[in-house]
Amino acid sequence: MSASANPPGLDLDRLRHHLDREHPGLVRGELRADLLEGGRSNLTYRVTDGTGTWVVRRPPLGHVLATAHDMGREHRVITALADTAVPVPRTLLRCDDPEVIGAPFYVMEFVAGTPYRSEHQLREIGPERTRAAVHTLVDTLVDLHAVDPAAVGLADFGRPEGFLDRQLRRWGKQLDASRSRELPGVDELHAALGRSLPHSPAPAIVHGDYRLDNVLIDTDGRLTAVLDWEMSTLGDPLTDLGLLVMYTEQRSADLLAAPTTGGAPGHPDSREIVARYAERSGRDVSFVDWYTAFAYFKLAVILEGIHYRWTLGQTVGAGFDRIGTVVPVFIDRGLHTLRTAGTARTSGAGQPAGTAPHSTTRDED
Known part of the structure; x- marks a missing residue:
């Protein structure tokens, strides 16, 4: 330039x-x-x-x-x-x-580092550094959720009471604001999430879009910066964990709308990520499936908003013509996650507190 x-x-x-x-x-x-x-x-x-x-x-x-x-x-x-x-x-x-x-x-x-977005990028640094980077990603999330909001001047940064209910209503309104076509299953997913709200743990500072390509990793494998705080607030910390699990599950190189790092050699799977978070934070992660399904819904709404802007000619860059095609994929995966979780709990196969539920890793991803 x-x-x-x-x-x-x-x-x-x-x-x-x-x-x-x-x-x-x-x-x-x-x-x-x-x-x-x-x-x-x-x-x-x-x-x-x-x-x-x-x-x-x-x-x-x-x-x-x-x-x-x-x-x-x-x-x-x-x-x-x-x-x-x-x-x-x-x-x-x-x-x-x-x-x-x-x-x-x-x-x-400006902070030096690489936001790893694809399996191909991670293959270049090798399995050992990949594994270390993802472990550091999880540990940094635990560090974030351990920060006392009042101690850093963020006591009024959000309203934790009723956080999940408000989040569902907020993202439902965001969806309505960008509706320009039929999206089969999206209202079903939204309603199903509302019928099964979990009880939130103690509130924390929530990043809102926590994933490997929203942090920078330097040449020594250190996490140098967490970026993209536009969705941050005070609320349920497990929403960040659900997002991280959801992003870890993505495999298809065609999903340009989401990072696809999870298939790289050495990358911990979602069960290991949840277990590491649970061990280090001490939080109950039994209902991580709900948070993962909510992450699918939230991403579908975000992508539909981007698709809507593309239809209006208001996007900058290439690849936006394909964004709309992946929105139904995330809706379907959110529904599948909820149904699998419901079946596991109904059959008595739910996991005890502090362990990763069975459905956090899915063969079709």
Whole structure:
């Protein structure tokens, strides 16, 4: 990208003027920028003046669902976690004025590392480092859920009471806001989740989209930063575990909408991940199937929103024409997970507290 070109959604001249005003002397040369992600979530840019490098985050272009893509929340939680055991980038500034670059945004330091998204990527680092990276991923999630929200200024970051019920209603509304076609089974999945709500454990800081390609791993295998906090809140920590299990189950290279790292040599399966989390956190994980099915529903809704933006011509990057085709896959997998869990419990095959339920690994994935 040439120094004079502006990537979609970022005016470099306006950004430079704002940075010069807020942090005089920070920028020493002409700014250049690359779009790091294709706009399926918040837009992420790597910005450099040839000496320093920073990251800018802003909401996606076009259709934005209510309560989604909140730059203030994302900036706040990263800033709050700076001195905890959870590795996060250092934040530099937040701007709520949409006149600067066209939307609220924030700037943070650039952290070196790789967000591993595919089995192919992990094969290049080998099974031992893959296994270590995933174990570190789980351990960091335990560290996050162990942070006292009040101690880091996040006591009012969410409303944990009735969290799961509100989450179901929220994502149902998000689905309605993006409805543009028939999606067989999605309402059935939503209703089934509502009929079987588990009792939540003590609340914690929840990341909301915790997975291997939302963290950075350096060349030594260390987890250098947890990224993409746009869905973070205070709530049921097992929603993060359910998401991690759901992502671990994905195998198909055609599922470009989700990471497919789980089949890499050395990658722990979902049963091992759940067992490690249970042992280190001390939490009851007996109902992890429900949380996994909820993760499938949540991802289906997110992808349907992206598909809707694509139909309106409001996405940036390639591959969006295929997003809509995978939404029914996640709906079906969510229904299967719930049905399998229900059958296991009805037959007396449910797992005791602290162990991984039978259905967390499925042959068809």
